[in-house]
Amino acid sequence: MSFFRKIRNGISYDKNKSKIDSEAIFSLSSATITLETKLGLKPTGRCALAAKSASGMYFNEMKDEIERFLNISKPDFELEYRTIIDSYGYLWVILKGRTIEDILAAITAVGDTIQEKGFSSQLLASIFELSREQKSNNSENNKMQYLIYNYKSNKFYPFVPFSGKKTRDTENEMRIMASIQDEIPFERDMAMWYPLWDLPF
Amino acid sequence: MSVSRRPSWQRRDTGLTVRILLSFGILALLYILFLSVLAYVGLDFISITVVASIMILLQWYFSDKIVLWSSGAKTVTREQYPKLHDVVERIIARNNLPKPKIAVINTKMPNAFATGKGKSSSVVAVTTGLMDLLDTEELEGVLAHELTHIRNRDVLVLTLASLFSTVAWYLMQFGFYGGMGYGYGYGYGSRDRNNGGGMAIVIVVAILTWIISFLIIRAISRYREFAADRGSAQMTGKPVKLANALMKISGNMQRMPTKDLRQAEGLNAFFIVPAMSGSTIVNLFSTHPPVEKRIQKLMEMEASMS
Numbered sequence: 001m002s003f004f005r006k007i008r009n010g011i012s013y014d015k016n017k018s019k020i021d022s023e024a025i026f027s028l029s030s031a032t033i034t035l036e037t038k039l040g041l042k043p044t045g046r047c048a049l050a051a052k053s054a055s056g057m058y059f060n061e062m063k064d065e066i067e068r069f070l071n072i073s074k075p076d077f078e079l080e081y082r083t084i085i086d087s088y089g090y091l092w093v094i095l096k097g098r099t100i101e102d103i104l105a106a107i108t109a110v111g112d113t114i115q116e117k118g119f120s121s122q123l124l125a126s127i128f129e130l131s132r133e134q135k136s137n138n139s140e141n142n143k144m145q146y147l148i149y150n151y152k153s154n155k156f157y158p159f160v161p162f163s164g165k166k167t168r169d170t171e172n173e174m175r176i177m178a179s180i181q182d183e184i185p186f187e188r189d190m191a192m193w194y195p196l197w198d199l200p201f
Numbered sequence: 202m203s204v205s206r207r208p209s210w211q212r213r214d215t216g217l218t219v220r221i222l223l224s225f226g227i228l229a230l231l232y233i234l235f236l237s238v239l240a241y242v243g244l245d246f247i248s249i250t251v252v253a254s255i256m257i258l259l260q261w262y263f264s265d266k267i268v269l270w271s272s273g274a275k276t277v278t279r280e281q282y283p284k285l286h287d288v289v290e291r292i293i294a295r296n297n298l299p300k301p302k303i304a305v306i307n308t309k310m311p312n313a314f315a316t317g318k319g320k321s322s323s324v325v326a327v328t329t330g331l332m333d334l335l336d337t338e339e340l341e342g343v344l345a346h347e348l349t350h351i352r353n354r355d356v357l358v359l360t361l362a363s364l365f366s367t368v369a370w371y372l373m374q375f376g377f378y379g380g381m382g383y384g385y386g387y388g389y390g391s392r393d394r395n396n397g398g399g400m401a402i403v404i405v406v407a408i409l410t411w412i413i414s415f416l417i418i419r420a421i422s423r424y425r426e427f428a429a430d431r432g433s434a435q436m437t438g439k440p441v442k443l444a445n446a447l448m449k450i451s452g453n454m455q456r457m458p459t460k461d462l463r464q465a466e467g468l469n470a471f472f473i474v475p476a477m478s479g480s481t482i483v484n485l486f487s488t489h490p491p492v493e494k495r496i497q498k499l500m501e502m503e504a505s506m507s
Contacts, residue, residue, distance in 0.1 A: 052466070088461070150462075170445060175503060194462035194465045
């Protein structure tokens with residue numbers, strides 16, 4: 001499949017440079033099963049999308065459109081959401097849903113809306129939160145772990161920050177890589193694993 | 202499907218034995234071929250071969266002392282480095298290995314090596330930089346890697362393997378200078394030309410022997426590195442710790458970005474196609490497999506354990 005995806009991306013490259021690869025995002029659905037069986041990591045149902053905000057009417061229109069869409073979806077999917085602008089000037093759409101499929105659908109829809117309004121180049125990343133089942137009282141096992149989807153490279157990479165510090169747990173990041181790197185489009189170059197400190201979850 | 206449910210890396214490593222035997226078979230064949238060519242040419246090679254062999258045997262016999270002396274490693278007692286001794290003792294107690302001598306090199310460069318003739322007279326050396334850089338479990342992974350080198354008698358294997366290439370090297374030089382000597386020193390007319398042609402063959406064959414044995418040695422030692430990684434994973438049960446240690450030692454950990462994605466995005470970092478690094482070329486000639494590959498294999502072991 002990845003072979004055909006490569007060809008397809010090669011063909012569509014010139015036409016639409018930053019088309020969202022929704023197939024890649026949806027592949028996370030099966031990867032979460034692997035993460036749960038291999039590492040005991042479960043999606044918490046929380047995820048977020050970050051896009052560089054722009055000044056002007058059109059960006060606000062887009063934001064309204066996203067909120068309108070999410071308000072409609074709210075009752076059907078038991079979706080919770082909020083939007084904030086962080087200190088870097090990025091718009092965050094933070095979602096909480098019941099299942100991974102629901103939040104993947106919602107995040108894709110939000111991404112599509114941003115793209116339709118002509119802001120696809122502003123898209124930065126989607127972040128999916130995972131947590132380990134609490135088997136022991138070991139606080140280290142209780143940590144939140146993340147998968148970041150980079151819209152520029154169309155690839156996922158892991159991010160496991162040590163709580164309270166701007167340092168990361170590469171061991172658990174490498175564990176995530178080892179278990180799902182063949183299942184989803186994965187960034188194998190660790191030099192591209194840019195952190196997102198102080199996630200507004 | 203195999204009956205055993207243990208992952209493949211935990212099973213007995215027959216591939217190692219087969220490869221080593223095969224490699225030595227090829228080397229021996231080359232050696233015989235080389236000798237017959239020399240015999241055909243009619244060169245008195247015995248003396249040089251004997252000298253070279255004795256040198257290599259001496260080198261092997263004193264290998265631990267030579268290595269310790271040249272690296273500046275000092276053997277340390279339990280009183281000087283109790284933690285280091287503890288870690289080594291924990292590994293050897295669990296895996297029924299004899300305790301090696303423990304040495305420390307006072308340098309900031311993180312590194313470790315093992316040397317010695319046999320299982321009982323071996324030395325494991327670590328640098329102070331390594332101890333500063335790694336936590337206890339990572340250090341355990343590295344030490345288990347070195348202890349696997351000792352258990353697998355890698356020093357002996359590589360010394361024997363390099364015997365052939367060293368002999369070939371000596372003969373190559375002898376052939377070269379010998380040929381020159383004949384050409385300039387003793388003018389024997391037609392016989393000189395004959396010998397000159399013979400010399401050319403000797404040189405060519407010696408070069409070929411040397412190149413091929415060099416490639417084989419490289420293959421052996423790369424394979425033994427993977428084997429030592431696997432051994433370390435078996436001994437400690439935590440391949441991820443060695444993978445992490447390799448990340449730190451190789452500097453790959455330092456390559457990991459700390460800059461926030463939101464800041465890096467402005468630098469257009471994502472549109473830069475990684476230039477072909479020199480590592481592809483170094484790869485062909487280095488005796489250690491690339492760190493990325495070792496980490497990947499270690500993480501595969503880790504994944505198969507959970």
